Amino acid sequence: MKLLVTGGAGFIGSCFIKHILNKYPSYKIINLDALTYCGNLNNLINVEKNPNYKFIKGNICDKNLVREIISGVDCVINFAAESHVDNSINNPEIFIETNIKGTLNLLQASKECKIKRYLQISTDEVYGTLGSSGYFYETTPLAPNSPYSASKASADLLVRAFYETYKFPVLITRCSNNYGPYQYPEKLIPFFILRLLNNQKVPVYGDGMNVRDWLYVYDHCEAIDLVLHKGVEGEIYNIGGHNEKTNLEITNLILEKMGKDSSYIEYVEDRLGHDRRYAISNDKITSQLGWSPKITFEEGINKTIDWYLSHQNWIKSIEEKKRI
Numbered sequence: 081m082k083l084l085v086t087g088g089a090g091f092i093g094s095c096f097i098k099h100i101l102n103k104y105p106s107y108k109i110i111n112l113d114a115l116t117y118c119g120n121l122n123n124l125i126n127v128e129k130n131p132n133y134k135f136i137k138g139n140i141c142d143k144n145l146v147r148e149i150i151s152g153v154d155c156v157i158n159f160a161a162e163s164h165v166d167n168s169i170n171n172p173e174i175f176i177e178t179n180i181k182g183t184l185n186l187l188q189a190s191k192e193c194k195i196k197r198y199l200q201i202s203t204d205e206v207y208g209t210l211g212s213s214g215y216f217y218e219t220t221p222l223a224p225n226s227p228y229s230a231s232k233a234s235a236d237l238l239v240r241a242f243y244e245t246y247k248f249p250v251l252i253t254r255c256s257n258n259y260g261p262y263q264y265p266e267k268l269i270p271f272f273i274l275r276l277l278n279n280q281k282v283p284v285y286g287d288g289m290n291v292r293d294w295l296y297v298y299d300h301c302e303a304i305d306l307v308l309h310k311g312v313e314g315e316i317y318n319i320g321g322h323n324e325k326t327n328l329e330i331t332n333l334i335l336e337k338m339g340k341d342s343s344y345i346e347y348v349e350d351r352l353g354h355d356r357r358y359a360i361s362n363d364k365i366t367s368q369l370g371w372s373p374k375i376t377f378e379e380g381i382n383k384t385i386d387w388y389l390s391h392q393n394w395i396k397s398i399e400e401k402k403r404i
């Protein structure tokens with residue numbers, strides 16, 4: 081089996097590549113990544129000499145390059161995206177380019193080359209926000225609230241259209257917030273860990289009561305693996321950890337683990353259009369494909385904090401944009 085993984089130098093894509101090469105020693109992987117500010121080849125040092133792994137630096141919007149690479153590939157798994165909500169509020173254009181036009185380019189080339197399966201990695205943010213109860217199901221209407229989630233929802237609709245119009249074999253996964261090693265330190269958990277390591281205060285948006293569901297990145301990668309191999313074409317699978325926590329709970333947990341008190345919290349003006357609550361039902365993937373998360377939040381957060389504390393060279397490599 082030959083896979084094209086796009087955005088494989090990022091947080092989740094790099095974890096997925098390592099998972100696949102480890103679990104399926106005969107699989108070949110091409111990693112196409114533009115190495116934007118958050119793409120980092122240091123995430124893949126352990127596999128770069130593996131003869132079944134090949135890295136190509138390039139943009140998913142590049143039509144010629146994408147067509148050239150896709151011919152001969154069995155499946156495409158699209159992780160490549162602009163992924164930070166705050167950046168999308170300040171500069172939405174690049175989100176439209178990569179997340180929508182890039183996805184369309186991958187779909188067109190994949191269809192032309194008759195690949196066997198196309199898997200789009202999406203997010204629970206496409207469903208918008210919830211009140212104090214209830215869950216997002218695969219049937220929940222899309223109601224994205226940020227330019228980021230609107231671009232991901234648009235991409236999902238294109239993927240769906242390729243199934244409905246051309247019967248092209250697509251799948252979509254929508255996952256909740258991931259955390260774990262190798263996450264670029266612009267996202268809440270690594271950002272706060274690094275600030276505290278530098279003895280700086282952590283900025284908490286609004287009243288800190290926004291709720292997110294958290295999933296350890298390796299559990300997400302196992303779910304993607306299952307959907308890729310056993311998912312039903314044309315279907316959407318939600319992936320979540322049933323670990324709903326307020327941002328303040330997460331902050332306090334990190335403060336406690338890092339031996340700091342609440343004087344390190346600085347409340348800042350809320351993010352524009354900040355979704356109040358996300359909670360995702362994983363009933364479908366659990367009952368139909370037999371997936372369930374293996375790592376509890378307590379285990380995962382301890383592992384994550386320990387990893388950042390013991391990988392200061394990785395943090396430095398990001399700051400200095402250098403190879404480890």
Ligand SMILES: NC(=O)c1ccc[n+]([C@@H]2O[C@H](COP(=O)([O-])OP(=O)(O)OC[C@H]3O[C@@H](n4cnc5c(N)ncnc54)[C@H](O)[C@@H]3O)[C@@H](O)[C@H]2O)c1
Pocket residue numbers: 086087088089090091092093112113114115116117118119120138139140141158159160161162163164178182201202203204232254255256257258259264
């Ligand atoms: N992080 C989360 O909590 C989360 C949750 C659910 C879904 N997702 C989705 O999972 C995917 C991966 O997320 P992540 O957290 O690993 O993101 P990330 O920001 O860490 O990585 C994105 C990768 O895509 C690459 N990239 C960006 N634009 C590109 C382009 N035009 N062409 C080729 N490569 C490009 C970057 O260089 C980077 O390596 C995204 O599609 C995101 O929407 C993320």
